[in-house]
Amino acid sequence: MRRTGGEGKQVAGTTVEDMHRIGGSREENPHLKPREATLKPPGISLLHAPSPREAARQIREAFPAADELHAAAQVIGSTTVEKIQSAGFDLIPNPTKRLPNHYRLIHPDGVAGCNDENLVRLSAVFTETSQDTQYDVTTRHAYR
């Protein structure tokens, strides 16, 4: 896999589900929020991590007092770059100071491409993992 690390450059595909969306991937979650629609290019956040559990751990470490985010991170949607591309979307590295493994999920048509129909297709390529951190239980399920 090739990762350039610079913002705005696209990434090559992987076969491991190492791209994670906090809060899962049901249709409402991947929707662009108004401020995300103004980004250049517009897009939503994904984290690159070896597993959904590791992505959740990184979130708790980076934002130790963010209770609501911790709650959201009990559900993680995971997929691969190839699957994202197969759904018509793409990824660009977008490291931040706090999250150097941050990527932005974009559509070639920008905001117009992030429509309901395309987002349903996108959601279908994610596998959702629910994590009960208290009891260390992980439940994985794909949904279509």
Add this chain to the structure above:
Amino acid sequence: MMSQRVTLIDKGQQVVATAQVVEQDGTFIGRIDLRLMPLPLQRLFEEYEEIVKTHMFSLLDAIEAQIETLHLKGVFEDGHEATLTDMQIYPSTKKVSFQVVQGVISRPDSI
């Protein structure tokens, strides 16, 4: 872990908040009282909270840079004053976390 009270002050030495925190691996975490915080500052941290809880992480760097320019300091119970960094305040849950900039601590005058 020992809970301690810290008073947050701004560049003009004005008290902007008080917090009750515990230190965990170099990070202070706890609850914060924002009643003394000026409205523009509250708005800034409300915006920060919104970005974090909706995981719009593409917007993080810009707002965290704004927060760093506040140059907030903490006055701890024993009187020592420290420059704070990595300040995260979540107004809706009244939670806070921050770190202390190492080497930028002033102790109260010793006799």
